[in-house]
Amino acid sequence: MQIISLISFITSTIGVPALCFAVYRILYSRIKEADKRRTATQEGIQALLRAQMISEYNKALDKGYAAIYSKESFENVWKKYHDLGVNGVMDDIHEKYMSLPDRIV
Numbered sequence: 001m002q003i004i005s006l007i008s009f010i011t012s013t014i015g016v017p018a019l020c021f022a023v024y025r026i027l028y029s030r031i032k033e034a035d036k037r038r039t040a041t042q043e044g045i046q047a048l049l050r051a052q053m054i055s056e057y058n059k060a061l062d063k064g065y066a067a068i069y070s071k072e073s074f075e076n077v078w079k080k081y082h083d084l085g086v087n088g089v090m091d092d093i094h095e096k097y098m099s100l101p102d103r104i105v
Helices: 002-063 068-084 087-098
Strands: none
Touching: 002 068, 002 087, 068 087
């Protein structure tokens, strides 16, 4: 009877912490993987927004103006881009775009 109690004690003492550690490792790896996917998604969205703003800026620069509705749209995209992380180059393009005339005079 004492052997069964001893085996039960050892199993419960070593088994539970080992099980907890295994569960922790599984959860930790899933959290890290989800974090990597989230970071990649944010960086991808930021890259797409950057490309859109650069394209819009170049079109407006070629025309010599940016319509008011285009500036509103650009401002909305820039705010979302900015929320994902500041980029000094895009801040400069934002300022230049917003300073373009509304129409050709």
